Amino acid sequence: MPNNEFGDFQTPLTLARAVVATLPPRDYRKVLEPTCGTGSFLAAAAELGVPQRIGVEIQPAHAELARAHGDIREQCVFGLDLGADLPWVAGGELLVLGNPPWVTMADLTRFGSANVPVKANTRNRPGMAARTGESNFDVAEYIWQKLLGELRAHRPTIALLCKTQVARNILGHCAEQEIPVEAATLRLIDSHRWFGANVDAGLLTLRLGDTPGEYTCALYDSLDAATPSRHFGLVRGKLVADVEAYDRTAEADGACQLEWRQGVKHDATAVMELTGPAPIEDEHLYPLLKSSDLVHGNTTTARRRLVLPQRSLGEDTAALAGTAPKLWRYLLAHAEALDNRRSAIYRARPRFSVFGIGEYTFAPYKVAISGMYKKVEFRLVAPIGDRPVLLDDTCYFLSCADLAEAAVLTALLRGRTTATLLSALVFWDAKRPITKKLLQRIDLATLLGTAGHRALAEAAAKLTIDLPEQVSPAAARRAIKALTARWRALSR
Ligand SMILES: C[S@@+](CC[C@H](N)C(=O)[O-])C[C@H]1O[C@@H](n2cnc3c(N)ncnc32)[C@H](O)[C@@H]1O
Structure with a gap:
């Protein structure tokens, strides 16, 4: 134009x-x-x-x-x-x-x-x-x-x-x-x-x-x-977006029982995302998945590692000079790029801060989706090399302590009813159709209540086949029961 x-x-x-x-x-x-x-x-x-x-x-x-x-x-x-x-x-x-x-x-x-x-x-x-x-x-x-x-x-x-x-x-x-x-x-x-x-x-x-x-x-x-x-x-x-699809799934358009989170925001890809070896203490490096990995289903290996100076929001970073001297030297070597990050959120914060971190960041299991692609593809994410996998800020995820539970949630979100609900809600011509607000509308308890539990447990078990640790259909059924009981208690 x-x-x-x-x-x-x-x-x-x-x-x-x-x-x-x-x-x-x-x-x-x-x-x-x-x-x-x-x-x-x-x-x-x-x-x-x-x-x-x-x-x-x-x-x-x-x-x-x-x-x-x-x-x-x-x-x-x-x-x-x-x-x-x-x-x-x-x-x-x-x-x-x-x-x-x-x-x-x-x-x-x-x-x-x-x-x-x-x-x-x-x-x-x-x-x-x-x-x-x-x-x-x-x-x-x-x-x-x-x-x-x-x-x-x-x-x-x-x-x-x-x-x-x-x-x-x-x-x-x-x-x-x-x-x-x-x-x-x-x-x-x-x-x-x-x-x-x-x-x-x-x-x-x-x-x-x-x-x-x-x-x-x-x-x-x-x-x-x-x-x-x-x-x-x-x-x-x-x-x-689709009245007829909505008529069939409107009851699951509500409030999600869990909180969807966004991945880590750092605004310094060249410094914080590593594809090769780096002289940094291992405990400050995490496997990182990005939107493209989620969309293409590359979730069992990570091509990148994220340099993470903090474990909680606003955590002081000055102490790193003593606790992680290699990381500190690395950050100082890249201080110019990090200090000049444009977003105002980095001002008046500890030097080298990142955002989008909390306990949920380090949960071993996650159900993740890209917020950047115009595609609904929920993925089960499990630790890689015994380290929890982190996501970047273009991704949304639910965090779970338990693999069976994460597998059940992933199977539920990959199921046909969720797909119909999302086709009813999503305008694909919007710039970013998948948003936290949209995900937060998915009433997981209602979806779980209307799903066939046997088939759901089978689907959940299948999702773990390629992982170092598997979930049996019986374990998945137990997770379904536990989730149902927990959400029932919540709604009382
Ligand atoms: C997208 S063009 C379309 C023109 C015409 N309707 C067509 O389809 O061929 C928009 C037209 O609006 C006129 N225009 C823009 N602001 C205007 C205004 N405040 N009052 C009247 N015409 C205006 C422009 O000069 C231009 O000719």
Whole structure:
């Protein structure tokens, strides 16, 4: 996408035509294209035979070209009340079409742009003012909100190209504001093909009616797909990626009985992660696994070792000069890199500090997943060379003192119900779909309660086959019983 304050990228007429071809067939009598640029959508609407066409465009050269396709207001769309200020001559169905700027508030701030919609328009609307203040808030989202607010009495059909993230936010906004959405569809487009943009985007079409809708949206994989691949939207106030999958697994969407932790954060890979020998005391070196190891299932050997100066958060490091002189010399030799770590968290902390450490770090067994890849792959992690394995800060994990318990939890998380639940909850086009917040929603006790225990025990035992120490199905069944009893006691 272009890096400019107007999010200026004109939609090819072929794409505008393809968009118009997807519209529910109705007798549209008037069309509005906010931020119309050179007016491709007005042109496509003219071909459809919509008699009255109004566009709004801020850049004079574009407005001039757009005049060939409709009545153009050369002005900033934020200064216009789209419900009251437009001179519609006819009654009948209103269609809103277009492609509003794909720029975020952060982009606008970076450009030092005055093309910022916030202040004049969000008065008396504190919730929205707060949202528009978010740096990843998209101008297109603001325009969506403006259209929905100002035109809702007209019961329009609104079809705009936008990022899929914007589409989700808008559906949430409609539910929050009880905007009467009668039907919603999102048709994905190949934004790289059309705009050279590397972002997930689509055509969101909302048809407003008279009564508050269900706020679920049919997702089509392309503009011309005949049937939706799934429905996403709000179920009992929660945004879910797959409504049908969620219906089957919603009871396991709750609060996890255990705490998901993040691996060690040190911000100095070249110094702290070693692939070869190093003159450092063994007790300060740990086998290290990273996201790529978890995703590829390389968990029984570690290609790297982590240099760990501390065992608890904020632990004094000055004493290392006496207790681990080799490590101390190593740290001093790399002091420049370590002292210059950029994150503010290292300031006013003992020198050479790391983060994301606690007792859980040294638990012998872990159930781990990468937070960096767009893939659900839970792994059982056991000690390597009698040392507990550490994970880096791109990974999340549960810690366990007992192998059978860790194997059962891994098998549970690798099971079909968890996979269905996650497919219901995860929007894979988000930047980092796997988060601590997501994992913390997995109600392990409910999953365990609904799982077949014999099969689960078998699966757990199987996971330990390649480990130095194995778990028998009988031991796994005992672990299942113990976990069930523990969680039952917790819920009382
Ligand atoms: C992504 S382009 C799309 C143009 C046109 N809708 C199309 O699809 O071909 C966004 C357009 O919005 C216009 N624009 C940006 N900010 C605006 C504002 N505040 N008021 C009116 N138009 C604006 C830009 O000049 C640009 O032409």
